[in-house]
Amino acid sequence: MLRAIRNGWRLLRLALRFARHDALFPLETLGIAPALIAWARLFRTRRDPRRPGERLAAALQGMGPSFIKLGQALSTRADLLSESVASDLARLQDHLPPFSGGEARRTIEQELGRPIEILFSRFEDEPIAAASIAQVHFATTTDGREVAVKVLRPGIEAAFARDLDLFYWMAELVERTQPRFRRLKPIESVKAFADVVRVEMDLRMEAAAAEELGENFRDDPGYRAPAIDWDRTAQRVLTLERVDGTPIGDRDAIVAAGHDPDVIMQKCAEAFFYQVFRDGFFHADMHGGNAFVDKAGHIVPVDFGIMGRVDEDTRGYLAELLVAFLRRDYRAVAEVQFRAGYVPQHQSLEMFAQACRSIGEPIFGKPSHEVSIARLLAQLLRVTEQFEMAVQPQLLLLQKTMLMAEGMGTRLNPKLNIWELARPLIEEWMRTHFGPRATLERGVADVAQALRRLPRLIDNLHLLAEHERRRAEQAEAPPSPAARPWRPGFTEIVAVLALIAAIAALVALAV
DSSP: HHHHHHHHHOOOOOOOOHHHTOOOHHHHHHTTTTTHHHHHHHHHTOOOOOOOHHHHHHHHTOOOOOHHHHHHHHTTTTSSSSSHHHHHHHHHOOOOOOOOHHHHHHHHHHHHOOHOOOOEEEEEEEEEOOOOEEEEEEEEEEEEEEEEEEOOOHHHHHHHHHHHHHHHHHHHHHHHHHHGGGGHHHHHHHHHHHHHHHHHOOOHHHHHHHHHHHHHHHTTOOOOOOOOOOGBBTTTTTEOOOOOEEEETTTHHHHHTTTOOOHHHHHHHHHHHHHIIIISSESSOOOOTTTEETSSEEEOOOOOEEEEOOOOOOOOHHHHHHHHHHOOOOOHHHHHHHTTSSSSSTSSSSHHHHHHHHHHHHTTTTTTGGOOHHHHHHHHTTTTTTTTTOHHHHHHHHHHHHHHHHHHHHHHHHSSHHHEEEEEHHHHHHHHSSHHHHHHHHHHHHHHHHHHHHHHHHHHHHHHHHHHHHHHHTTTTTOGGGSSSSOOOHHHHHHHHHHHHHHHHHHHOOO
């Protein structure tokens, strides 16, 4: 009851804030607390000339860090909001007034347990960037290395905890009272959002993500991650190599620095492909200010608070989907979705293929450099209600990242398509991982794994039989034949040996 009262009061304040910006439409669409929303309409600003998405972004911008992050997360939900609203939310700026350099110093000393003079020979009190969760200061270590120091905002954990409780409460209310929205998985979506935020508020996790990405690209000539200073990193402080380079979103500066934008774009396309398809671990906040081109021409990402993971099955689905769309093979697009289980089997494959064509043709009818795969996926999510498709939260972050990658590619060269650059890599990956030989090798591996589990299965069956025999004895009844201890006999051994021989033959054929 107390939770309902507390969050009901906060929902009222949220509705009033939205009303003042004439942005009540998300709450009206959700249909929760209709009496409260009707009351808030009395305070709605009339005749606001801005687009709905701009009004909503303005309302969220003034409500604090969690709501800014929520707005950025909602920018991936073109299935929930209109595409224009999602596009406006994608431009929501994650900037807040900085906190004092003195507060940053105190946090660093408390977290690292040493005076700041022991850690840094120089520490700039004026931050170079201040976002909703943390801000960044330049510094020089006592051994002479130039570093960037990221420090969490004071009290940010408690503020997010309060707001996340409100988001969960609203999601529970929607699932309970609005069955039509259950396919959108509101509680699961809030959980995914909470998981991302939780990682962002533990800077050790961000450091680990940066190091993992760096290891994945250790031998790559065009992409690298900055080095982490683990001795000066803790839960609320992250120290990493200071990147001296040109923002990747500034084409003129890249040209002035002597780099070829087309080469940089090719490196971006390759890096995105390797992150998603090779490693299943990608930088999910790749806007123009979150990556630099260093003097050697390497692309160097920064800010590893938002990372995404894609399992192998989803990677295969994505590769097939992208290749099928690029070939404009809409039946193949539909078959991929059915095979992945994203579309219920009782739906019509032909009708879904027709819907995919209605999405793809307007996009692929444009010049290649205007083709937006991210927009295409967003449109695909829009047909989820018609075909009873369950939302796939793991794809939403990837779709947002693809949108950012396209925007970055457009700034580098508006006449090139980043997906056409990546297409040969995707097709080669498909041949390697899903061709006949790869399929055979996976089948052999599955059978071999089953054989490795066979002795344990036999032991478990033996233990079960022993247990049943003892129960029968305790009941003073003769044990049934099925309860007697079972050991593999001659027939079973011959069958297993024959199976092993068959597998050996398959391996020889595959090789």
